Amino acid sequence: MSEQYTYAVARIRALEVSLFSNSTIDQLIACQGYDQCLQFLEEKGWGDAETAGNAEAMLTREEEKIWEVVKELSIGMEHFAVLSYPKLFHNLKAAIKEVCTEEKNRHIFYEDVSIPGSAMLEIIKDKDFGKLPANMQHAAEEAYESLLHTRDGQLCDVIIDKAALDAIYAAGKSADARIIRDYAESTVAVADIKIAVRSQKTAKSIEFMKRAMAECDSVNVDLLSKAALAGMDALREYLLGTAYAEGAEALSESPSAFERWCDNRIIQTISPQKYNAFTIGPVIAYVIARQNEIKTVRIVLSGKLNDLPDDSIRERVREMYV
């Protein structure tokens, strides 16, 4: 047991007080309309003076606040690799698509990662893949060549998304902290299950599924893809025999219940960190909890903007960490 995270964990405990609970999300859903929701969030301290009335800017500012806190804790950013890889690989995907299609799009890159948008664009334009981290180089080259020659955007997505899952899993396996290992395992397994469900619904081939899925310990990619090919009942039956049996029940309920279960599974993985005082676990859990909170608020705001009934919104909201 190390005391090097004592300051960080105590500070995170103080910050956890301001995390949204399930009842706060209920209050947000109960707001009359989109504007009242924004006002509610502003009263809770979301966003800043520059983001008033702009939901997207407010959510982006909240995401930035998470990493500002993490940087102040003086913890090496390598511990957060499992959390930053999705953004980093998103930047790669966006840069390859922008270069290959020659279409300029604004605000499609994340800037708070080790390779921000402009740097990633330069690397892809110059085809200088050696400047990328080792776990991105091969996928970047393969995705770039395939998009350039086949113009198949989905194939490009599959190559990069699988590389991202492999990178998350490898970072998890090499981590000392148990929460990082558990998070990586859950993330990859849940992503594989999502791929299987969506592939089953869109009648994808087994080759496609195997190409998209990443290997992990808790799910057998071969059996999962065969089950998905056999049909939804076979897929549910396979999941019932794994640690993700609840996912099978959610799948029977509705597609949105399944998506909700996927995120809740991650929150359940990090929940024990509420009682941990001396490891990096509570810090990692706080980052995931904040990201989950922002995602949930985005779902509620989208629902309100599109005048969805409160019950439909409630069905889609995620379980909160506190």
Next chain:
Amino acid sequence: MSIWENLGLVYALLGAAIAVLMAGAGSAIGVGIAGQAASGVVTEDPSKFAKVLIMQLLPGTQGLYGLLVGFITLSKIGLLGGGAVDMTPATGLMILAACLPIGIVGLISGKYQGMTSAAAIGIVAKKPDQFGKAMLFPAMVETYAILALLISFLAVNAIQV
């Protein structure tokens, strides 16, 4: 004055030094750990300063217990009054042994009380109304420092010089 002629006194003085040094070190470590946690909470919520300060001070008592035993020992061997008593090496060793409980238990309990205080500061950070309950957890560790103080105190006093 040769050190060998006053070996008893040297042993007794070593006992006093161990009591103060080890128990003080335990407190310093404990207060340091709890202080890091207290700083983390006050960074986000300065209104909790008083509560977390009390938590931080809890592991500081071991140092005081060590100091008390050190004083009693110095007084016993006459070093505080200016006239050191003559004592055999056996008596000196007995005083050294009498000082060990508070020295060793003070070091270990100080560190662990600090860790428990840091964890309890986490309770105060999230639920300030549970301050009383939170304080009980580190206070439990104190029991063993008090028991060690009692034995060291009784033993030093019981030795005839």
